[in-house]
Amino acid sequence: MSRIAYVNGRFLPHSHAEVHVEDRGYQFADGVYEVVLVQNGVMVDEMPHLDRLDRSLDELRIAHPMSRGALRSVMRELVRLNRIRNGLVYMQVTRGVAKRDHPFPKNAKPSIVLTAKRISMPSQETVENGVKVITIRDIRWERCDIKSVSLLPNILGKQEARENGAFEAWQVDADGNVTEGTSSNAWIVTQDGELVTRPATNDILNGITRLSILKLAERQGLKYVERAFSVDEAKKAREAFASSATAFVTPVTQIDDVVIGNGKAGTLSRGLRDSYMEYAAGEGATA
Ligand code: PMP
Secondary structure, eight states, X not given: OOOXXXXXXXXXXXXXXXXXXXXXXXXXXXXXXEEEEEETTEEESHHHHHHHHHHHHHHTTOOOOSOHHHHXXXXXXXXXXXXXXXXXXXXXXXXXXXXXXXXXXXXXXXXXXXXXXXXXXXXXXXXXXXXXXXXXXXXXXXXXXXXXXXXXXXXXXXXXXXXXXXXXXXXXXXXXXXXXXXXXXXXXXXXXXXXXXXXXXXXXXXXXXXXXXXXXXXXXXXXXXXOOOBHHHHHTOSEEEEEETTTEEEEEEEETTEEOTTSSOOHHHHHXXXXXXXXXXXXXXXX
């Protein structure tokens, strides 16, 4: 079956899904994106993702290309056309097409592109044994709260992770504290059993999965705190994990050369993963 994409008002086969060479997304990375998980044919945490898309657009003063209602219809049609049961919807909005020049163009219309693809769930092996992360210097800009398509540092970091047999690279600020992964948020559970993740300032992307996990932790009466933690503290942690819309809660059992806990996914991480999966299939799902 050939895949179908949505480009500026039209559903097209992937082979014909194109944007102009002077699209500012292509030339300047002048655009934003979102990724929404599709599980059992329905969207997970759809509204918070669309809220974050609106926020990213507003922060960059890019016009909204269509109403939320229309966007939700396009998302559903794309899931239907591509017969996605478990996968993701990717959406990208750029400032539009204009003669190449740095300032905002006067009359450009934002470009919108949506694609969808199937993804498989992480293996049981990953869930039980966890994954390795490496630590790298955070070389990004001061507006990491905006979900911009400008992802070069993230790409370089992820590549370094892959070349070192790791799932993810945790980025580290000038103070030696972990900001976040290249495409996921970072968490630890201290030896005292406290769940810790960095506060959502401009230094990180405020993950929608992160917010859902915090909500679940709160409800379950877990001890948690939003504060910075150092690489040293992470290496001494009882547990660690990464979160994102497509990695859910992924246990981390090795940071650089240090094994975390007993090298198996921690109890709290597994519990949160199960609660998140339950949440994604129920309360977090929108038909
Ligand atoms: N941080 C970064 C840098 C990311 O790219 C992502 C994935 N979009 C996340 C965190 C996790 O965000 P979410 O839970 O909304 O997928």
